[in-house]
Amino acid sequence: MRELWEKEFSCPFCGNKFKKKMVFFDAIKIKSRDIDLKPNFEGVNPYLYEVVTCPKCYFSAFDKDFESIKIKGEETEKRLNEFLENARKKVELGEEGTHIEAIKRYVLSGTIYSLLNQRKKAAISYLKIAWLFREMGRSEDEKRYLERALREFENHYKYDNYEESDEPMILFYLGVLNQLLGKRKEAAKWYEILIRKYDGASMYAKVGRERWLELRKS
Ligand SMILES: [Zn+2]
Structure with a gap:
């Protein structure tokens, strides 16, 4: 069964057009769930492909909202620009499809959602990083990201109109x-x-x- 297909995306930040691998919905099979409802997949893991990262400017978001994201306000745009410039210097992106590559992309989406004041999606980005570290057996890193996810969920609950x-x-x-x-x-x-x-x-x-x-x- 074919698991992946390619979709073209247009970057909401720099306008670049590029193609990215996507997982066929029918290829996703959950065999069990952990205590925090983390799905354990049989076959392809869709979390390895969920974040769309523009290869040119590194703007990143979940595939479901990547193209519809609106960047409002000069201040936000400035902060995003600074963050992305720095990320491009520090992070080298490779071929997607591995845990490490997915983690890099969720780190980008987590910070970007924070800068856009979308704390729930920042929290979900960090939670997925924790889950990927769990699959790798890296429990210290998992814990670090569970803590970050918790902080974002707490602030979201306290301060946002969810x-x-x-x-x-x-x-x-x-x-x-x-x-x-x-x-x-x-x-x-x-x-x-x-x-x-x-x-x-x-x-x-x-x-x-x-x-x-x-x-x-x-
Ligand atoms: Zn871009």
Whole structure:
């Protein structure tokens, strides 16, 4: 079965047109999930191809929103320019399809989403980096990025006007990331909010309840 195809993208930052490998939706098979719902794939890992990085200017974002991103304001544009200039000096990009190449691209998208004030997507970028390090068995690096993801989720919850439909997911990750980092009390606090507000109404609350019960037993 064919797993990859090529799609043309147009960079929202510099206008460059380029082609990038994409994973066929039908080729994605999840065989299990970890405690934090990280999917374990059978066959191709779509996270190795999720971030689109312009080969010319290094602007990076998830494939679903790369072309529709709007860069608003001179200050944002200036900060992005500075960051990308620096990244081009420091990071050498190779052929995508490996964990290390995907991590480089998620690091770029994480910072870029932060600069664009899209903290949820920054958090998800860092979470995926942690997951890729987990698959590589690099637990110290995994922990570093779980902490970064947690910080972004916390700030997103505290300071942003997040969409209500996102709240169960955010609360679940505030719980489970604290749990993975050994902060049991904090984890329980977030799970309790999740269960109180969304029990019976969200898959995240169902899984959150299971995690909360495990936490109390252990
Ligand atoms: Zn570009």
